Amino acid sequence: MSESRPRIVPEATVARLAVYLRVLAGLADGGRSHVSSGELASAAGVNPAGLRKDLSYLGPCGVRGVGYSINGLRDRLTEVLGGERSRPCVLVGIGRLGSALADYSGFASRGFQFAGLLDSDPRSVGSEVGGLTVRPVEDLEAVVAETRASIGVITTPAEVAQSVCDRLVAAGVRSILNFAPVALTVPAGVDVRKVDLSVELQVLAFLDQQRDGSAPVVAALRATGGAR
Amino acid sequence: MSESRPRIVPEATVARLAVYLRVLAGLADGGRSHVSSGELASAAGVNPAGLRKDLSYLGPCGVRGVGYSINGLRDRLTEVLGGERSRPCVLVGIGRLGSALADYSGFASRGFQFAGLLDSDPRSVGSEVGGLTVRPVEDLEAVVAETRASIGVITTPAEVAQSVCDRLVAAGVRSILNFAPVALTVPAGVDVRKVDLSVELQVLAFLDQQRDGSAPVVAALRATGGAR
DNA sequence: GCGACTTTGTTCAGGAGTTCACAAGCGGTT
DNA sequence: AACCGCTTGTGAACTCCTGAACAAAGTCGC
Numbered sequence: 001m002s003e004s005r006p007r008i009v010p011e012a013t014v015a016r017l018a019v020y021l022r023v024l025a026g027l028a029d030g031g032r033s034h035v036s037s038g039e040l041a042s043a044a045g046v047n048p049a050g051l052r053k054d055l056s057y058l059g060p061c062g063v064r065g066v067g068y069s070i071n072g073l074r075d076r077l078t079e080v081l082g083g084e085r086s087r088p089c090v091l092v093g094i095g096r097l098g099s100a101l102a103d104y105s106g107f108a109s110r111g112f113q114f115a116g117l118l119d120s121d122p123r124s125v126g127s128e129v130g131g132l133t134v135r136p137v138e139d140l141e142a143v144v145a146e147t148r149a150s151i152g153v154i155t156t157p158a159e160v161a162q163s164v165c166d167r168l169v170a171a172g173v174r175s176i177l178n179f180a181p182v183a184l185t186v187p188a189g190v191d192v193r194k195v196d197l198s199v200e201l202q203v204l205a206f207l208d209q210q211r212d213g214s215a216p217v218v219a220a221l222r223a224t225g226g227a228r
Numbered sequence: 229m230s231e232s233r234p235r236i237v238p239e240a241t242v243a244r245l246a247v248y249l250r251v252l253a254g255l256a257d258g259g260r261s262h263v264s265s266g267e268l269a270s271a272a273g274v275n276p277a278g279l280r281k282d283l284s285y286l287g288p289c290g291v292r293g294v295g296y297s298i299n300g301l302r303d304r305l306t307e308v309l310g311g312e313r314s315r316p317c318v319l320v321g322i323g324r325l326g327s328a329l330a331d332y333s334g335f336a337s338r339g340f341q342f343a344g345l346l347d348s349d350p351r352s353v354g355s356e357v358g359g360l361t362v363r364p365v366e367d368l369e370a371v372v373a374e375t376r377a378s379i380g381v382i383t384t385p386a387e388v389a390q391s392v393c394d395r396l397v398a399a400g401v402r403s404i405l406n407f408a409p410v411a412l413t414v415p416a417g418v419d420v421r422k423v424d425l426s427v428e429l430q431v432l433a434f435l436d437q438q439r440d441g442s443a444p445v446v447a448a449l450r451a452t453g454g455a456r
Numbered sequence: 457g458c459g460a461c462t463t464t465g466t467t468c469a470g471g472a473g474t475t476c477a478c479a480a481g482c483g484g485t486t
Numbered sequence: 487a488a489c490c491g492c493t494t495g496t497g498a499a500c501t502c503c504t505g506a507a508c509a510a511a512g513t514c515g516c
Contacts, residue, residue, distance in 0.1 A: 011431065012503070018430035022409055036463065045411025049505060056465060064464040065512045081430050082437030089429070100328035106409065106426045112433075150436050151429065174439065175432040181250055181334065183273025191435045193428050198334045200421050201317070201379065202246035202309050203239065204403035205340070207419045208378050209310030211402060240473070264493065277475060284495060292494045293482040458516090465510080474501075481494080486487100 013054045014081070019044050020051070021077040022110075028070050036067040088115035090149040090173070092164050093156035094124045094134050097179060101155060102130040115147035120160070137164070144171035151175045158182045165192075241282045242309070247272050248279070249305040250338075256298050264295040316343035318377040318401070320392050321384035322352045322362050325407060329383065330358040343375035348388070365392070372399040379403045386410045393420075 023043045027035060037055075041048040055061055055068070061076050062068040078084060091102055091114050101107070102114055119125055120137040127134050135143060143149070152168040154161050154176060161180035168176060169190055176192045178184055181199075184192050251271045255263060265283075269276040283289055283296070289304050290296040306312060319330055319342050329335070330342055347353055348365040355362050363371060371377070380396040382389050382404060389408035396404060397418055404420045406412055409427075412420050 010503075014431050014434050015427055017434075018427040019411075019424070021430075022426070038463090043411070045413075047505060049507090050503090052464065053466085053504085060465070062464055063512070064510075065462050065514090067463065080434070082433040083430065087433050087436065096328040096331045100324040101425070103324045104425065107429060110426050110430065112426070112429050151432050175436050177428055177432060183247075183271065185273075189439070191432060193432060195423065195425070195428060196247070197329070197332065197423070198250075198338050198340070199243055199246040200405055200423060201335060201340050202249075202311070202338065203242050204379050204405060204419060204421060205310040205315050206242050206245075206308070208315065208403050211417075238473075266493090275475065277477090278473090280493095280495060281474085288495070290494055291482070292480075293484090293492050295493065460513105460515090462513080463511090465508105467508080468506090470503105470505080472501105472503080474499105476499080477497090479494105479496085481492105483490105483492085485490085 009057045013057060016044070016046060016051075016054050017077055017081060019046075020054070021074065021081065021083075024070055024074045024077070028074065033070060034063075034067040035070055035073075037062070040068070083111045086111050086113055087151055088113060088147045088149045089151040089153055090114070090116040090118065090140075090143055090147065090168070091153045091155065092118045092137065092140065092168070093154060093180075094119040094121075094127075094129060095155060098153075098155035099129050101153065102132065112151075114153075115149055116143035118143060120156075140164075140167050141171045144168065144173060149173060151177065153177045153179070154184075155179045237285045241285060244272070244274060244279075244282050245305055245309060247274075248282070249302065249309065249311075252298055252302045252305070256302065260298060262291075262295040262297055263301075265290070268296070311339045314339050314341055315379055316341060316375045316377045317379040317381055318342070318344040318346065318368075318371055318375065318396075319381045319383065320346045320365065320368065320396070321382060321408075322347040322349075322355075322357060323383060326381075326383035327357050329381065330360065340379075342381075343377055344371035346371060348384075368392075368395050369399045372396065372401060377401060379405065381405045381407070382412075383407045 020040060023040060037052045038048045041051040044051065058076055058080055061073055089112055091098055094102065094117055102117055114130065114132060117129055117132050117134045118137045118140055119134050124134050125136045150173060152173040152175070154164055156164055158180045161178065161182050162184055165176060165184045165186065169186055174190050176184065176186070176190065178192055178194045181196055186192055248268060251268060265280050266276045269279040272279065286304055286308055289301055317340055319326055322330065322345055330345055342358065342360060345357055345360050345362045346365045346368055347362050352362050353364045378401060380401040380403070382392055384392055386408045389406065389410050390412060393404060393406070393412045393414065397414055402418050404412065404414070404418065406420055406422045409424055414420055
């Protein structure tokens with residue numbers, strides 16, 4: 001049943017597919033059976049044509065004149081995004097942010113379950129967070145092997161993030177979500193995604209400052225009439 | 229001393245400038261006085277040429293044959309990114325994630341201080357988080373006015389995020405960082421940045437599945453020899 | 457059974473961002 | 487004082503992504 005079309009899916013599209021999937025989940029409760037691309041796009045905050053282009057990477061999955069079957073599209077997206085099987089994750093660094101993530105219901109509801117929590121602080125080790133007992137970071141390799149985790153989440157301080165990453169990779173983890181403010185270096189074949197919270201705030205501060213027009217660079221920019 | 233060149237700074241560049249600034253802060257402790265673009269780029273995880281292009285938007289700030297003055301560049305970046313003045317932020321939704329953010333030392337160390345915490349749950353209201361007392365969400369407009377906050381952070385459930393956003397905007401907040409899994413609609417002149425944690429995990433799951441080669445779409449892709 | 461309307465899937469053009477490669481400029485050295 | 491090596495800054499090609507227009511296809515009504 002595999003398609004003959006050898007399409008490659010851009011990473012930007014993959015991120016949007018995940019958004020569409022969540023919107024569909026919310027729509028399924030409404031009792032409707034079909035959605036149009038325009039409706040979905042507006043709910044997801046994207047362009048309708050772009051949404052259709054994104055979905056076209058999966059092959060034809062809509063019906064012309066009608067729209068997309070909500071359940072059908074949801075199943076297809078789930079399949080493509082790899083949400084069928086539950087993927088065990090390990091989380092290293094049970095500080096404030098790590099604890100919040102371990103408890104975060106948004107993960108569990110989407111098939112992601114933390115199967116192991118690790119920390120180096122003896123005061124954290126042994127405590128229970130989100131139904132799991134925190135284990136010492138020395139057990140990292142053992143926990144990865146036990147849980148067969150394929151995704152590792154790093155919420156440690158920046159100083160130890162790289163060494164934790166190296167150990168995760170050596171233990172067989174090939175996908176890493178990094179919250180520590182450092183650029184991790186990994187061998188080829190390992191994927192890293194970085195979430196940098198303070199960078200987000202700093203970008204907002206820049207935009208704020210830009211609006212105020214107090215920065216020299218932007219003052220010049222304003223003078224050209226290019227501001228909007 | 230303002231430059232005559234009316235350059236516009238791409239948003240992707242702004243995000244990287246924030247990363248450079250953090251790397252520089254770590255480098256300043258080392259006792260060195262200058263860095264080369266190659267060194268900085270490797271620490272920040274980007275291309276050296278791209279880094280130079282990014283910095284060129286600020287006008288010439290390096291010395292040929294020597295590199296960039298660590299302190300000089302740090303000051304320039306701080307100025308451009310708007311980190312001079314401390315920008316007060318309000319945080320709405322003091323759940324697990326919200327509490328973690330309110331405490332997050334990474335924000336305070338970069339000049340971002342939460343000046344107001346709001347929640348709708350009576351059990352949260354009145355409690356102290358990160359040195360601040362949580363106030364009822366009814367006080368939102370008053371808190372924004374008191375603190376003159378220009379940045380709002382939303383960590384509420386998805387259902388109420390849009391209404392909270394509307395109230396923030398009406399109260400004068402023009403920069404919003406959204407952790408709720410919905411696409412917020414705002415009037416022109418307001419900037420929104422979205423952090424979607426479950427999307428990040430889902431992208432990693434996709435890449436994982438892609439490596440396994442078990443997805444039909446990707447099986448076809450592999451067959452063409454395009455895998456890396 | 458046929459026509460018109462609706463909505464998808466695709467093609468095409470436009471723009472933004474990234475990478476490579478080279479000339480210009482500065483410091484140190486002989 | 488002139489040369490040489492090193493590093494920045496920038497111009498150009500390239501890739502990727504996004505946004506708009508058009509044809510194919512299926513459904514509903516008559």
